[in-house]
Amino acid sequence: MPRATIKLGITSMLTALTLATAGAGIAHADQPDMYGARNDLQQAIGALQAAQDDKGxxxxxxxxxxxxxxxxxxxxxxxxxxxxxxxxxxxxxxxGPAMNNGVGYLQLAADELRAASENKGGHRVAALNLTEQAIDEVNQGIQVGGPF
Structure with a gap:
Protein backbone atom coordinates (compact mmCIF):
# COMPACT_ATOMS: atom_id res chain seq x y z
CA MET A 1 0.00 0.00 0.00
CA PRO A 2 1.29 3.47 -0.74
CA ARG A 3 2.41 5.44 2.28
CA ALA A 4 -0.03 8.30 1.53
CA THR A 5 -2.98 5.89 1.62
CA ILE A 6 -1.94 4.55 5.02
CA LYS A 7 -1.53 8.06 6.41
CA LEU A 8 -4.92 9.06 5.04
CA GLY A 9 -6.51 5.97 6.58
CA ILE A 10 -4.96 6.61 9.99
CA THR A 11 -5.90 10.29 9.86
CA SER A 12 -9.49 9.41 8.95
CA MET A 13 -9.73 6.92 11.81
CA LEU A 14 -8.33 9.41 14.33
CA THR A 15 -10.70 12.10 13.09
CA ALA A 16 -13.67 9.74 13.40
CA LEU A 17 -12.59 8.71 16.90
CA THR A 18 -12.19 12.34 17.94
CA LEU A 19 -15.63 13.27 16.61
CA ALA A 20 -17.22 10.25 18.24
CA THR A 21 -15.65 11.14 21.58
CA ALA A 22 -16.73 14.76 21.25
CA GLY A 23 -20.24 13.62 20.41
CA ALA A 24 -20.31 11.40 23.50
CA GLY A 25 -19.34 14.40 25.60
CA ILE A 26 -22.16 16.42 24.13
CA ALA A 27 -24.68 13.64 24.76
CA HIS A 28 -24.37 14.17 28.48
CA ALA A 29 -23.38 17.80 28.39
CA ASP A 30 -24.09 20.18 31.20
CA GLN A 31 -27.33 19.69 33.03
CA PRO A 32 -26.95 22.57 35.50
CA ASP A 33 -30.68 22.87 36.10
CA MET A 34 -31.00 19.20 37.05
CA TYR A 35 -27.91 19.30 39.27
CA GLY A 36 -29.07 22.58 40.79
CA ALA A 37 -32.53 21.17 41.45
CA ARG A 38 -31.02 18.12 43.14
CA ASN A 39 -28.85 20.35 45.32
CA ASP A 40 -31.81 22.56 46.25
CA LEU A 41 -33.90 19.50 47.11
CA GLN A 42 -31.10 18.26 49.36
CA GLN A 43 -30.91 21.69 51.02
CA ALA A 44 -34.70 21.65 51.48
CA ILE A 45 -34.52 18.27 53.22
CA GLY A 46 -31.83 19.60 55.55
CA ALA A 47 -33.91 22.67 56.40
CA LEU A 48 -37.06 20.60 56.97
CA GLN A 49 -35.18 18.16 59.19
CA ALA A 50 -34.07 21.12 61.31
CA ALA A 51 -37.66 22.31 61.81
CA GLN A 52 -39.27 21.97 65.20
CA ASP A 53 -42.18 19.65 65.79
CA ASP A 54 -43.94 17.37 63.34
CA LYS A 55 -46.29 19.99 61.87
CA GLY A 56 -49.18 17.54 61.76
CA GLY A 96 -35.25 32.56 58.45
CA PRO A 97 -37.24 29.81 60.09
CA ALA A 98 -36.55 26.26 58.95
CA MET A 99 -39.92 25.63 57.28
CA ASN A 100 -39.63 28.89 55.32
CA ASN A 101 -36.12 27.90 54.25
CA GLY A 102 -37.42 24.49 53.21
CA VAL A 103 -40.16 25.93 51.04
CA GLY A 104 -37.69 28.43 49.58
CA TYR A 105 -35.32 25.67 48.49
CA LEU A 106 -38.22 23.63 47.13
CA GLN A 107 -39.36 26.61 45.05
CA LEU A 108 -35.83 27.06 43.71
CA ALA A 109 -35.77 23.36 42.77
CA ALA A 110 -39.15 23.66 41.03
CA ASP A 111 -37.91 26.66 39.03
CA GLU A 112 -34.80 24.75 37.95
CA LEU A 113 -36.82 21.70 36.99
CA ARG A 114 -39.08 23.91 34.86
CA ALA A 115 -35.99 25.43 33.22
CA ALA A 116 -34.31 22.07 32.52
CA SER A 117 -34.27 21.07 28.89
CA GLU A 118 -36.04 17.99 27.63
CA ASN A 119 -38.25 15.65 29.61
CA LYS A 120 -35.54 13.08 30.46
CA GLY A 121 -37.81 10.08 30.09
CA GLY A 122 -40.58 11.64 32.17
CA HIS A 123 -38.35 11.92 35.24
CA ARG A 124 -38.08 15.73 35.11
CA VAL A 125 -41.87 16.14 35.16
CA ALA A 126 -42.23 13.50 37.89
CA ALA A 127 -39.61 15.33 39.99
CA LEU A 128 -41.42 18.64 39.41
CA ASN A 129 -44.77 17.17 40.47
CA LEU A 130 -43.24 15.68 43.63
CA THR A 131 -41.52 18.98 44.41
CA GLU A 132 -44.79 20.90 44.01
CA GLN A 133 -46.51 18.39 46.32
CA ALA A 134 -43.72 18.91 48.86
CA ILE A 135 -44.25 22.70 48.64
CA ASP A 136 -47.95 22.18 49.39
CA GLU A 137 -47.10 19.94 52.35
CA VAL A 138 -44.66 22.47 53.80
CA ASN A 139 -47.21 25.27 53.43
CA GLN A 140 -49.81 23.13 55.20
CA GLY A 141 -47.25 22.34 57.91
CA ILE A 142 -46.58 26.05 58.38
CA GLN A 143 -50.33 26.65 58.81
CA VAL A 144 -50.55 23.84 61.39
CA GLY A 145 -47.38 24.38 63.40
CA GLY A 146 -45.69 27.59 62.31
CA PRO A 147 -42.50 28.28 60.36
CA PHE A 148 -39.96 27.15 62.96
Whole structure:
Protein backbone atom coordinates (compact mmCIF):
# COMPACT_ATOMS: atom_id res chain seq x y z
CA MET A 1 0.00 0.00 0.00
CA PRO A 2 1.29 3.47 -0.74
CA ARG A 3 2.41 5.44 2.28
CA ALA A 4 -0.03 8.30 1.53
CA THR A 5 -2.98 5.89 1.62
CA ILE A 6 -1.94 4.55 5.02
CA LYS A 7 -1.53 8.06 6.41
CA LEU A 8 -4.92 9.06 5.04
CA GLY A 9 -6.51 5.97 6.58
CA ILE A 10 -4.96 6.61 9.99
CA THR A 11 -5.90 10.29 9.86
CA SER A 12 -9.49 9.41 8.95
CA MET A 13 -9.73 6.92 11.81
CA LEU A 14 -8.33 9.41 14.33
CA THR A 15 -10.70 12.10 13.09
CA ALA A 16 -13.67 9.74 13.40
CA LEU A 17 -12.59 8.71 16.90
CA THR A 18 -12.19 12.34 17.94
CA LEU A 19 -15.63 13.27 16.61
CA ALA A 20 -17.22 10.25 18.24
CA THR A 21 -15.65 11.14 21.58
CA ALA A 22 -16.73 14.76 21.25
CA GLY A 23 -20.24 13.62 20.41
CA ALA A 24 -20.31 11.40 23.50
CA GLY A 25 -19.34 14.40 25.60
CA ILE A 26 -22.16 16.42 24.13
CA ALA A 27 -24.68 13.64 24.76
CA HIS A 28 -24.37 14.17 28.48
CA ALA A 29 -23.38 17.80 28.39
CA ASP A 30 -24.09 20.18 31.20
CA GLN A 31 -27.33 19.69 33.03
CA PRO A 32 -26.95 22.57 35.50
CA ASP A 33 -30.68 22.87 36.10
CA MET A 34 -31.00 19.20 37.05
CA TYR A 35 -27.91 19.30 39.27
CA GLY A 36 -29.07 22.58 40.79
CA ALA A 37 -32.53 21.17 41.45
CA ARG A 38 -31.02 18.12 43.14
CA ASN A 39 -28.85 20.35 45.32
CA ASP A 40 -31.81 22.56 46.25
CA LEU A 41 -33.90 19.50 47.11
CA GLN A 42 -31.10 18.26 49.36
CA GLN A 43 -30.91 21.69 51.02
CA ALA A 44 -34.70 21.65 51.48
CA ILE A 45 -34.52 18.27 53.22
CA GLY A 46 -31.83 19.60 55.55
CA ALA A 47 -33.91 22.67 56.40
CA LEU A 48 -37.06 20.60 56.97
CA GLN A 49 -35.18 18.16 59.19
CA ALA A 50 -34.07 21.12 61.31
CA ALA A 51 -37.66 22.31 61.81
CA GLN A 52 -39.27 21.97 65.20
CA ASP A 53 -42.18 19.65 65.79
CA ASP A 54 -43.94 17.37 63.34
CA LYS A 55 -46.29 19.99 61.87
CA GLY A 56 -49.18 17.54 61.76
CA UNK A 57 -47.18 15.04 59.71
CA UNK A 58 -46.72 17.52 56.85
CA UNK A 59 -43.00 18.04 57.53
CA UNK A 60 -42.20 14.32 57.27
CA UNK A 61 -44.40 13.95 54.18
CA UNK A 62 -42.61 16.88 52.53
CA UNK A 63 -39.22 15.33 53.34
CA UNK A 64 -40.31 12.01 51.79
CA UNK A 65 -41.65 13.77 48.67
CA UNK A 66 -38.42 15.75 48.31
CA UNK A 67 -36.39 12.53 48.55
CA UNK A 68 -38.58 10.93 45.88
CA UNK A 69 -38.00 14.02 43.72
CA UNK A 70 -34.23 13.61 44.19
CA UNK A 71 -34.56 9.99 43.03
CA UNK A 72 -36.44 11.17 39.92
CA UNK A 73 -33.85 13.87 39.22
CA UNK A 74 -31.08 11.26 39.46
CA UNK A 75 -32.96 8.96 37.07
CA UNK A 76 -33.50 11.90 34.69
CA UNK A 77 -29.79 12.74 34.74
CA UNK A 78 -28.96 9.11 34.07
CA UNK A 79 -31.59 8.87 31.30
CA UNK A 80 -30.06 11.89 29.55
CA UNK A 81 -26.63 10.27 29.75
CA UNK A 82 -25.22 12.70 32.26
CA UNK A 83 -22.66 11.86 34.88
CA UNK A 84 -24.13 11.29 38.32
CA UNK A 85 -22.09 14.10 39.81
CA UNK A 86 -22.05 17.32 37.93
CA UNK A 87 -21.82 21.03 38.24
CA UNK A 88 -24.52 22.91 40.07
CA UNK A 89 -24.54 26.54 41.12
CA UNK A 90 -24.34 27.06 44.86
CA UNK A 91 -27.74 27.85 46.36
CA UNK A 92 -28.39 31.29 47.74
CA UNK A 93 -28.23 31.42 51.53
CA UNK A 94 -31.54 31.05 53.26
CA UNK A 95 -32.24 33.19 56.28
CA GLY A 96 -35.25 32.56 58.45
CA PRO A 97 -37.24 29.81 60.09
CA ALA A 98 -36.55 26.26 58.95
CA MET A 99 -39.92 25.63 57.28
CA ASN A 100 -39.63 28.89 55.32
CA ASN A 101 -36.12 27.90 54.25
CA GLY A 102 -37.42 24.49 53.21
CA VAL A 103 -40.16 25.93 51.04
CA GLY A 104 -37.69 28.43 49.58
CA TYR A 105 -35.32 25.67 48.49
CA LEU A 106 -38.22 23.63 47.13
CA GLN A 107 -39.36 26.61 45.05
CA LEU A 108 -35.83 27.06 43.71
CA ALA A 109 -35.77 23.36 42.77
CA ALA A 110 -39.15 23.66 41.03
CA ASP A 111 -37.91 26.66 39.03
CA GLU A 112 -34.80 24.75 37.95
CA LEU A 113 -36.82 21.70 36.99
CA ARG A 114 -39.08 23.91 34.86
CA ALA A 115 -35.99 25.43 33.22
CA ALA A 116 -34.31 22.07 32.52
CA SER A 117 -34.27 21.07 28.89
CA GLU A 118 -36.04 17.99 27.63
CA ASN A 119 -38.25 15.65 29.61
CA LYS A 120 -35.54 13.08 30.46
CA GLY A 121 -37.81 10.08 30.09
CA GLY A 122 -40.58 11.64 32.17
CA HIS A 123 -38.35 11.92 35.24
CA ARG A 124 -38.08 15.73 35.11
CA VAL A 125 -41.87 16.14 35.16
CA ALA A 126 -42.23 13.50 37.89
CA ALA A 127 -39.61 15.33 39.99
CA LEU A 128 -41.42 18.64 39.41
CA ASN A 129 -44.77 17.17 40.47
CA LEU A 130 -43.24 15.68 43.63
CA THR A 131 -41.52 18.98 44.41
CA GLU A 132 -44.79 20.90 44.01
CA GLN A 133 -46.51 18.39 46.32
CA ALA A 134 -43.72 18.91 48.86
CA ILE A 135 -44.25 22.70 48.64
CA ASP A 136 -47.95 22.18 49.39
CA GLU A 137 -47.10 19.94 52.35
CA VAL A 138 -44.66 22.47 53.80
CA ASN A 139 -47.21 25.27 53.43
CA GLN A 140 -49.81 23.13 55.20
CA GLY A 141 -47.25 22.34 57.91
CA ILE A 142 -46.58 26.05 58.38
CA GLN A 143 -50.33 26.65 58.81
CA VAL A 144 -50.55 23.84 61.39
CA GLY A 145 -47.38 24.38 63.40
CA GLY A 146 -45.69 27.59 62.31
CA PRO A 147 -42.50 28.28 60.36
CA PHE A 148 -39.96 27.15 62.96
Missing amino acids: GHRVTAINLAQQAIDQVNMGIEFAGGPFDGYFPPPPPQI
